[in-house]
Amino acid sequence: MESIIPYYARWIREGKLQVSSEWNKNLKVKFTVQDPCNLVRKTFGDALAEDLRFTLKACVGEENFIDMNPSMSNNYCCGGGGGFLQNPYKEERIQYGQKKLDQIVATAADYCISPCHNCHSQIHELAEMAPHHWHTLHLWTIICLAAGVLCRNERTYLGDDLREVNIPEWDETEFL
Amino acid sequence: MSKEPVVIKKKKEKTFKDIVMEKLPDGGNLNACLTCGTCAAGCPATGLHGMDPRKIVRLAALGMDEELKKTPWAWLCSMCTRCVYACPMNVNIPQLVFNMRAAWPREERPRGILRSCDVALGTDTCSAMGFPVQDFIDVVEEMLEGVRTQPGFEDLQAPIDKQGAYFLVNQNSREPGTEPEEMIPLWKILHMVGADWTYSSKGWAAENYCLFLADDDGWKEITRRAAEAAEELGVQSFVNTE
Known part of the structure; x- marks a missing residue:
């Protein structure tokens, strides 16, 4: 059993997955990343967290990545895990998420990459309550944007700032 | 928590902690807690329903099994393992919580x-x-x-x-x-x-x-x-x- 994330990093290093952060050179849109507990602390450790950062930095530019504090194996759970999203304790789940909310706000990032569905749902919901709104993305979305193959109809989670950025020239789809 | 004094029964019976320890490698080190509170300090679920990971281990150590098996905190901890990652004694609190969940009758779980x-x-x-x-x-x-x-x-x-x-x-x-x-x-x-x-x-x-x-x-x-x-x-x- 493996995670796809080290493969993303490996394919980028091998040149098989050609991504570029050129699109963000002038835009300087800021990104942070959530370390999913199940992937990082509980299973693959900091090696996976490093691959996750390598992949993201290759896509958005090193200078546009802002890490959370604390991070990697020491990062906080967002509160979407362990079945929290399916239990009746919604108020407690949001209270639990306050630590994550504060962490993301402190990065002042415009986007939080969440390569886990539980994290994605929770962090997406937390953004609604934050004084500084951010957008929540799957990792594959930003990889495809940086590879120049992300169509408009695959940009549901992108903000207005990135809806028309690096669109493939052949794309005739419409934003969903 | 109850304001009544804790009464320790004279006859030694297997506590919930004993039963969980039998299932875990090294007993999950559940007897090794130094009560330092590092777990609680770095836990996002600390304070929810007046509970935190350190208190959970205390309830287990004191054999307060009814409280342990009843607290909804079992479902407010996400078993993220940050506590045991930080714990100097490697006390496996998330496994204790997993077993607390398992102690709920199946149909009464969320x-x-x-x-x-x-x-x-x-x-x-x-x-x-x-x-x-x-x-x-x-x-x-x-x-x-x-x-x-x-x-x-x-x-x-x-x-x-x-x-x-x-x-x-x-x-x-x-x-x-x-x-x-x-x-x-x-x-x-x-x-x-x-x-x-x-x-x-x-x-x-x-x-x-x-x-x-x-x-x-x-x-x-x-x-x-x-x-x-x-x-x-x-x-x-x-x-x-x-």
């Missing part, structure tokens, strides 16, 4: 988690949303049709049950179930790198709510089905996409 587990067990795909095999095949085909109209992706494949593929790729039910266009970026990446991959028609769903339910038989069954699909297809690697 209905949403229970339902997701039962639905997954009742579906070949193990989808917690009950997404059946044929619907999965249909939605993959429909999405494929769209993506193949894009230059460079005319030959994109998203095989289901391809014998001998290198990777077996799983997928959270949320994509085929509610936002199928989110599968496309993943497919594009796999296509661009020339990966030899396949989905399985059975057991493709990545989620496992039986684990969160602390239903050992259930989560083992879900995992078994995914592992069997990998074995039947003869893949080299089972890749988790989240």
Whole structure:
């Protein structure tokens, strides 16, 4: 059993997955990343967290990545895990998420990459309550944007700032 | 917590902690707590319902089993393992919490988690949303049709049950179930790198709510089905996409 994330990093290093952060050179849109507990602390450790950062930095530019504090194996759970999203304790789940909310706000990032569905749902919901709104993305979305193959109809989670950025020239789809 | 004094029974009986320790390697070090509070200091669930990880270990140490088995905190801890990661004595609090969950009568555990587990067990795909095999095949085909109209992706494949593929790729039910266009970026990446991959028609769903339910038989069954699909297809690697 493996995670796809080290493969993303490996394919980028091998040149098989050609991504570029050129699109963000002038835009300087800021990104942070959530370390999913199940992937990082509980299973693959900091090696996976490093691959996750390598992949993201290759896509958005090193200078546009802002890490959370604390991070990697020491990062906080967002509160979407362990079945929290399916239990009746919604108020407690949001209270639990306050630590994550504060962490993301402190990065002042415009986007939080969440390569886990539980994290994605929770962090997406937390953004609604934050004084500084951010957008929540799957990792594959930003990889495809940086590879120049992300169509408009695959940009549901992108903000207005990135809806028309690096669109493939052949794309005739419409934003969903 | 009760304001009544704690009465320690004279006759030594097996406590909840003793029973949990028998199940865990090194007893989960549940007797090794120094009460330093490092766990509680770095736990996002600290304070919820007046509880925290250090108090949980104290309740266990004092044999306050009724409180331990009743507190809803068992469902407010996400078992993220940050406490044991930080703990100088490696006290396995998340495993204690897992066993607290398991001590709840199954039908009294949170209905949403229970339902997701039962639905997954009742579906070949193990989808917690009950997404059946044929619907999965249909939605993959429909999405494929769209993506193949894009230059460079005319030959994109998203095989289901391809014998001998290198990777077996799983997928959270949320994509085929509610936002199928989110599968496309993943497919594009796999296509661009020339990966030899396949989905399985059975057991493709990545989620496992039986684990969160602390239903050992259930989560083992879900995992078994995914592992069997990998074995039947003869893949080299089972890749988790989240």
